[in-house]
Amino acid sequence: MEHIYESLIQFWQYTGFANCTWQNLAMIAIGIVFITVAILKEWEPLLLVPIGFGMIIGNIPMFPGLNIGIYEDGSVLNTLYQGVKQGWYPPLIFLGIGAMTDFSALISQPRLILIGAAAQMGIFGAYLLALACGFAPAEAGAIGIIGGADGPTAIFLSSKLAPDLMGAIAVSAYSYMALVPVIQRPIMLLLTSKKERAIEMPKPRQVSQKEKIIFPVVGFLITAFIVPSGLPLLGMLFFGNLLKESGVTRRLAETARGPLIDVVTTLIGLTVGASTQADKFLSGKSLMIFGLGLGSFIIATTCGVLFVKGINLFIRNKDRKINPLIGNAGVSAVPDSARVSEVVGRETNPNNHLLMHAMGPNVAGVIGSAVAAGILLSFLG
Amino acid sequence: MNCYKRLILVLGVLVSPALLCAQNVSDLIIAEVMAQPDSVSVVDDYGRRGGWIEIYNTSMGTVKFGGCYLTDDPAELRKSLIPKNDLATSLGPRQSRLFYASGRTHDGTFYTDFTLSPGKTVYLVSNDGRTVIDQLTIPEDLPAGKSVARIANDAKGLTFDTVSPCDPTPGAYNGDPTAASKSDQMAERDPHGWILTLVSVSVVFSALAILWFFFWLLFERPAKKRSLDSARDDRFAAGDGKKSARKGNPVISTKAKGRMEKSTPDGEVAAAIALALDMEESGDVYAAIALALHLELGATAHDAESFVLTIRPTPHSAWNNPADGFRRRP
Structure with missing residues (x-):
């Protein structure tokens, strides 16, 4: 009888109830909120559902030493987490993004590329703020990349520069990407007049298949020669795009933008979520990261819009003026930020379709954030 | 200039600086030299203990050093040839290779024709047989079992300035692994982050501006030209070319308008x-x-x-x- 009692006591010690803390419950609650928001509001459901459920998985209280936790070497979750930790999930996602991205909007109006560069100011603005808040330069660089509005890039860079902060950075980046319509719209309205919002841009020219094939090759050569440290992201992005545009690798392109990216997105979301264990995640630093992440999005949007307004000062031909509402799309939340441009533009002028114009800076933002990540890695890595 | 010529021009512009700056033997350094072994020193392929020279590639690319020379005599720079035909005579980025100073080059590729002793200077000579790439002097008072090494300034082993006697580390990184990381160095040099920010923003803008320029040059400009030519042709075909040309107005025929609308x-x-x-x-x-x-x-x-x-x-x-x-x- 005593033996049975001891066994039950021992079993109880292994259960989650015996090891539970309020921090675990708080993180589980946050995970449930993520799932709820993703399902009910459809905010980035492909990312928030895996991350939210990952948070629940990672915060189930458990007896340490059973070799099942994400931070315990050799466990299943730890093995899956290596893709995040070693940084090979993000380039695979970039391969898929390249295979599904149409760069014609950018090729037809190359001047819009510069808007993608201006919006990267969010990264460096957040870097300066993070330094001022007392973060080390490497940590500040990892936090700053949230302003690129690119989840895979944020994970890639933070895994190299500040692995301890990766969970908070990834969750912050994806959360704000989901909130792009909420964050960007008021800033865009605040910084533009009704007259500016009504600007109709000339229709972009049609892009030939030859141009689309040449773009990934030349684009990769230029960016990779300038910032070789961005090679994993840039290489995969442009390679994926070449698979799509070459016309002879349809099956590979379909796999890259279909099953491959789905599998990797599932794993990256789940493992990033599971890495947010309460003891590592619930801290003052995480709250600061969330605050800085919001700041970086605001700076990026502001700089993008103001940059377009600045460019317009130098464009004499009235028909070639750029609608400043596409400035927000310089952050690389594809295609959400471009959708915001379209929606806000049509509120002022229902016949003004800005979506295809906004896709130019939007995809330029993807390239720009990968370049910025490469620079930060070379300086701080 | 057609599209292909432009593309070749663009690629040429891209590749030319790369060719000019290609990694070569000048990126090699003599990282460490040991003159007198002790009883625990590393042994060569024949089980002998002797002096050795460590060559290190400081660049980010592979360097082929076959055809270069090692010598201990400045008057005879071609003393010990490193064979060209050995595949092992290429060195990956930040990798090192040991040469045993056995005094018998026929022992193998990585054996020199001279031996080492305190006070000697070792020279690494380029494959032209004249240019000294690097040299390292062994201190007179270097005790047996100790080596003289260049110590890395940074954790990545990219630059080496300090030369000092130390415990031998053949084939291994010469430096303090606990040295300040790049982030720590940046915190010292640029505590508020303005320098990094300015440099980074400039690089991002430059990279994307170059991209913009190339695509404007390659595609947008020719497309505009084609569009204007096409409109002009149609104008003349419609018979009002002379009239409009005289007035200087860009009149576009109905046919051309239709085509332009179709192209947009x-x-x-x-x-x-x-x-x-x-x-x-x-x-x-x-x-x-x-x-x-x-x-x-x-x-x-x-x-x-x-x-x-x-x-x-x-x-x-x-x-x-x-x-x-x-x-x-x-």
């Missing part, structure tokens, strides 16, 4: 509608929209753009299309 796709609007509805509608609605667009726009709604929904009749279905059924030989 109606599909753009379709794409915008389709993508805007992407978040809101189900698959059935997509099909209905696609059919409506197809009927409305006909042939102008094309398949080239990713965001355009079209229904395109094809001779094959997914069941009998040979392209789907066979795999190309890898």
Whole structure:
């Protein structure tokens, strides 16, 4: 009888109830909120559902030493987490993004590329703020990349520069990407007049298949020669795009933008979520990261819009003026930020379709954030 | 200049600085030298203990050093040739290679024709037999079992300034692994982050500005020129060329207008509608929209753009299309 009692006591010690803390419950609650928001509001459901459920998985209280936790070497979750930790999930996602991205909007109006560069100011603005808040330069660089509005890039860079902060950075980046319509719209309205919002841009020219094939090759050569440290992201992005545009690798392109990216997105979301264990995640630093992440999005949007307004000062031909509402799309939340441009533009002028114009800076933002990540890695890595 | 010539020009501009700055033997250094072994020193392939020289590649690329020379005599720079035909005479980025100073070059590729002793200077000479790439002097008072090494300034082993006697580390990183990281160095040099920010923003803008310039040069400019030429041709074909040319007005014929409208796709609007509805509608609605667009726009709604929904009749279905059924030989 005593033996049975001891066994039950021992079993109880292994259960989650015996090891539970309020921090675990708080993180589980946050995970449930993520799932709820993703399902009910459809905010980035492909990312928030895996991350939210990952948070629940990672915060189930458990007896340490059973070799099942994400931070315990050799466990299943730890093995899956290596893709995040070693940084090979993000380039695979970039391969898929390249295979599904149409760069014609950018090729037809190359001047819009510069808007993608201006919006990267969010990264460096957040870097300066993070330094001022007392973060080390490497940590500040990892936090700053949230302003690129690119989840895979944020994970890639933070895994190299500040692995301890990766969970908070990834969750912050994806959360704000989901909130792009909420964050960007008021800033865009605040910084533009009704007259500016009504600007109709000339229709972009049609892009030939030859141009689309040449773009990934030349684009990769230029960016990779300038910032070789961005090679994993840039290489995969442009390679994926070449698979799509070459016309002879349809099956590979379909796999890259279909099953491959789905599998990797599932794993990256789940493992990033599971890495947010309460003891590592619930801290003052995480709250600061969330605050800085919001700041970086605001700076990026502001700089993008103001940059377009600045460019317009130098464009004499009235028909070639750029609608400043596409400035927000310089952050690389594809295609959400471009959708915001379209929606806000049509509120002022229902016949003004800005979506295809906004896709130019939007995809330029993807390239720009990968370049910025490469620079930060070379300086701080 | 046609598109291909422009492309070659662009690639030429891109590649030329790379060729000029290609990694070469000048990136090699003599990282460490040991003159007098003790009883625990490293042994060569023949089980002998002797002096050795460590060559290190400081660059980020592979360097082939076959054809270079090692010597201990400045008057005889071609004393010990490193064979050219050995595949092992290439050194990966930040990798090192040991040469045993056995005094017998016929022992193998990585053996020198001289031996080492305190007070001697070792020279690494380029494959032209004249240029000294690097040299390292062994202190007179270097005790047995100790080596003289260049110590890395940074954790990545990219620059080496300090030369000092130390415990031998043949084939291993010469430096303090606990040295300040790049982040710590940056915290010292640029505590507020302004320098890094300015440099980084400049690089991002430059990279994307170069991209913009190349694509403007390669595609946008010729496209505009083609469009203007085409409009001019149509103007003349319509018979009002002389008149409009005299007045200096860019008159465009109805035919040209039609063509320009066709070249600026109606599909753009379709794409915008389709993508805007992407978040809101189900698959059935997509099909209905696609059919409506197809009927409305006909042939102008094309398949080239990713965001355009079209229904395109094809001779094959997914069941009998040979392209789907066979795999190309890898």
